[in-house]
Amino acid sequence: MLDQIFNSPFNAGIETLFILVILVFLEAVLSADNAIALAAISQGLENSKLQRQALNIGLLIAYVLRMALILTATWVTKYWQFEVLGGLYLLWLVFQYFTSNDNEEHHHHGPRFPSVWHAVPMIAFTDLAFSLDSVTTAIAVSKETWLVLTGATIGIITLRFMAGLFIRWLDEFVHLGDAGYFTVGIVGVRLLVRAFNPDLIPPEWLMISVIALLFIWGFSKRTVIDSETETKITTPEPEKQETFR
Numbered sequence: 730m731l732d733q734i735f736n737s738p739f740n741a742g743i744e745t746l747f748i749l750v751i752l753v754f755l756e757a758v759l760s761a762d763n764a765i766a767l768a769a770i771s772q773g774l775e776n777s778k779l780q781r782q783a784l785n786i787g788l789l790i791a792y793v794l795r796m797a798l799i800l801t802a803t804w805v806t807k808y809w810q811f812e813v814l815g816g817l818y819l820l821w822l823v824f825q826y827f828t829s830n831d832n833e834e835h836h837h838h839g840p841r842f843p844s845v846w847h848a849v850p851m852i853a854f855t856d857l858a859f860s861l862d863s864v865t866t867a868i869a870v871s872k873e874t875w876l877v878l879t880g881a882t883i884g885i886i887t888l889r890f891m892a893g894l895f896i897r898w899l900d901e902f903v904h905l906g907d908a909g910y911f912t913v914g915i916v917g918v919r920l921l922v923r924a925f926n927p928d929l930i931p932p933e934w935l936m937i938s939v940i941a942l943l944f945i946w947g948f949s950k951r952t953v954i955d956s957e958t959e960t961k962i963t964t965p966e967p968e969k970q971e972t973f974r
Contacts, residue, residue: 760859760863760884760887760888760891761891761909761912761940761944762859762909762912762913762915762916762940763855763856763859763863763888764888764891764892764894764895765892765895765899765905765906765908765909765910765912765913766822766855766859766909766910766913767784767787767788767852767855767856767888767892767895768892768893768895768896768899769826769895769899769906769909769910770848770851770852770855771783771784771787771848771852771892771896772896772899773840773841773842773848774841774842774845774848775841777896779844779845780896781893782845783842783845783848783849783852784852784889784892784893785889786845786849787848787849787850787851787852787853787856788852788853788856788885788888788889788892790849790853791852791853791856791857791860791885792882792885794853794856794857794860795856795857795860795864795881795885796878796881798857798860798861798864799864799874799877799878799881800874802864805861809924809925810924811861812861812920812921812923812924813920813921813924814858815857815858815859815861815862815917815920816858816916816917816918816919816920816921816924817917817921818854818855818858818917819855819858819859819913819914819916819917819920820914820917820918820921822855822910822913822917823910823911823913823914823917825840826906826910827907827910856885856888858920859916860881861920862916862919862920862923863881863884864877864881895909898948900952901951901952902947902948902949902950902951902952903950903951903952904946904947904948904949904950905944905947905948906947907947908943908944908946908947909943909944909947911943912939912940912943912944915936915939915940919936
């Protein structure tokens with residue numbers, strides 16, 4: 730039965746659809762750490778409206794850069810310096826996150842931005858650094874440029890929604906920010922290893938497994954401080970009404 734399917738005239742279409750599903754899956758999995766880094770960066774703005782604007786504009790620019798990277802991937806992969814720069818940049822983000830003081834008012838690690846246009850370049854460049862890893866993986870799956878471009882387009886849309894969710898989840902889960910930046914560090918080290926000795930890169934399934942375990946830990950503890958303060962604020966009100974009666 731399977732032989733008849735794959736030997737049929739529709740074989741090329743089935744194979745193309747299968748590869749596209751794999752590319753979208755890889756983009757979604759490999760974008761989880763990217764999304765949490767972009768969410769943490771956008772939290773450097775003072776309110777949710779500015780954060781959404783920064784993500785929308787930053788990822789629009791990032792999309793153009795990612796398309797350019799895919800179209801020039803054959804040329805880019807010849808120069809290990811690009812991967813070194815990308816890896817060092819991601820490791821700098823990790824260092825900045827773990828060494829910066831937590832802002833008491835906004836509970837935010839890292840820099841704060843006075844305007845959207847100060848955050849946009851950092852969002853765009855961060856996605857470009859991650860794309861050096863994901864694009865290489867995508868090209869290894871398919872040599873068809875249009876397929877990789879389609880997968881990257883769906884991936885950048887998925888990334889926008891994931892980053893929006895992570896902005897909220899970073900305030901709800903205690904370890905999520907740390908887990909996300911551990912994975913950012915893994916990608917940074919991976920880029921550096923690939924630049925100097927590609928044979929030392931661990932298999933893709935191992936990296937995905939480690940990322941999955943880190944995110945399970947990241948979602949393991951929910952923040953309960955806000956709910957406790959709400960109950961403390963709301964409970965005295967009925968008592969005040971009873972005293973007037």
